[in-house]
Amino acid sequence: DTAVSQTPKYLVTQMGNDKSIKCEQNLGHDTMYWYKQDSKKFLKIMFSYNNKELIINETVPNRFSPKSPDKAHLNLHINSLELGDSAVYFCATTGSGNTIYFGEGSWLTVV
Amino acid sequence: QQQVKQSPQSLIVQKGGISIINCAYENTAFDYFPWYQQFPGKGPALLIAIRPDVSEKKEGRFTISFNKSAKQFSLHIMDSQPGDSATYFCAASIGISGGGADGLTFGKGTHLIIQP
Numbered sequence: 762d763t764a765v766s767q768t769p770k771y772l773v774t775q776m777g778n779d780k781s782i783k784c785e786q787n788l789g790h791d792t793m794y795w796y797k798q799d800s801k802k803f804l805k806i807m808f809s810y811n812n813k814e815l816i817i818n819e820t821v822p823n824r825f826s827p828k829s830p831d832k833a834h835l836n837l838h839i840n841s842l843e844l845g846d847s848a849v850y851f852c853a854t855t856g857s858g859n860t861i862y863f864g865e866g867s868w869l870t871v872v
Numbered sequence: 873q874q875q876v877k878q879s880p881q882s883l884i885v886q887k888g889g890i891s892i893i894n895c896a897y898e899n900t901a902f903d904y905f906p907w908y909q910q911f912p913g914k915g916p917a918l919l920i921a922i923r924p925d926v927s928e929k930k931e932g933r934f935t936i937s938f939n940k941s942a943k944q945f946s947l948h949i950m951d952s953q954p955g956d957s958a959t960y961f962c963a964a965s966i967g968i969s970g971g972g973a974d975g976l977t978f979g980k981g982t983h984l985i986i987q988p
Contacts, residue, residue: 765915794975802959804916806975851915853975860906861976863915 764788765864767852773870774842782837782867784852791856792816793835795827798849798866807850810835839869847871875899876964878979886987891949893982895962898943902964906976907936907947910959919960920947952986959983 765786774780786793795807808827809816815827824840837850852864877896885891897905906921922929922936922945929936935948949956963976 796975802910802981804961804976804978804981806977809975853915860918860921863908863917865913865915 763865765852765854765862767850767864767867769867770865771868771870773872776842776844776871778842779838779840780842780869781839782850782852782869784835784837784864786833786852786854786862788854788856788862789832790854790862791832792854793829794853794855794861795835795837796851796853796863798851800848804851808835808837842871844871875902875977876962876979878962878982880982881980882983882985884985884987885952887952887954889952889986891947891952891956891984891986893947893960893962893984894944895946895964895979896942896944897964899964899966899977900943901966902977904965904967905936905938905945906963906965907934908961908963908978910961910981916961949984952984954986954988957984957986 768783792811794809796804797807798804807821810829826838829835847870849866849868851866853861855861875898879894907919908916909919910916920931920934922938924940933950938945960982962979965976
């Protein structure tokens, strides 16, 4: 079983659309994250979620919103997609005193 | 403001050689310094990590050297192999494992190529 799984792996969509990326973890960890990797491979944290509470929200447009239906899931919703949103989005998770584990990424292309 | 600066951006090393990647940080509150390895099409995976109370940590062919006074740390890959070809990221965080609210602050990555 994959510890951190993301769907879809690839997503091509038009500007202005609304899309979601799903993340599920089977590690029983308390904290989940979304990271964005841009075209230059720079990784930057977007959100951190702990026990259903948003802990940190970096300077991310409010078109992005994380939603956690339960402890094992953290989905990323993006409204009104823009060309600049094209990137790889990584879900990650960690437990108390443990390593951060990353999913395999979701490649988003906005055309 | 980039809090973790990584160099070089790319590196080519002959098989069997030593690969060295350097990072410098600014925030003295950082207390956990991991290195992540990323292969094309995959997510970053933890390679090795160090806390500031030690100056060196070795795991197999991988060694982290840490200089707290200079706020610098580096990754050394001994006997580099073609399978080590990947992108390497240094990172830093506040919190023992990077699992705090702020997560990890990453360097910009080093694309390492090991030539056979």
